[in-house]
Amino acid sequence: MKVANPKLVVASARSWLGTPYHDQASLKGVGCDCLGLARGVWREVVGPEPFPIPPYSRDWGETGPREVLADGARRMMPEIAPSDVAPGALVLFRMQPRAIAKHVGILTGPDTFLHAYERLGVIEEPLTPSWRRRIAFAFLFPQR
Structure with missing residues (x-):
């Protein structure tokens, strides 16, 4: 699978800066959450979303047998x-x-x-050692 130009992905992502936080939304300048930001960049860089996103909880401490986000990303992005x-x-x-x-x-x-x-909306910040060690999975956006 060919991957999208990283400069295009970064430019698209930065165009969302300042978008207010809104749980389960994905509208540039209006509101989005972290997944909504990724979905919006997908639409701009790759095209229409390939499947609807079911409702999800905001609980960062959620445990379970499945990595739902990672499994979904694997369906459409190179890991x-x-x-x-x-x-x-x-x-x-x-x-x-x-x-x-x-x-x-x-x-x-x-x-x-x-x-x-x-409370902060879409922001850009340093990938500190604390953030870096929390990375569990990584993917590349495919080419349109």
Whole structure:
């Protein structure tokens, strides 16, 4: 599978900066959550979403036998090792030990990423060691 130009992914993601946080939404400038940001970038870079996203909980401590976000991403994106991430990669964060990965970001530089955060909206910030060690899965956007 060919992958999208990382510069296009980063430019699309940055165009969402300042979008307010809104749970389970995906409208640039209006509101989105972290998954909604990834969905919006997908629509801009790849095309229509391939399947509807079912409702999901906001519980970052959720545990269970399935990595639902990672399984969904694997259906449509090439997976890479978290150690191989570079700008343009979609990363899934495990926010609590033993919990499933429930937070999504997009790398914008070797040490920066963009994500939607409650009360802050879509922001770009340093990929600190604390954030980096929470990366559980990484994927690349496919080419249109």
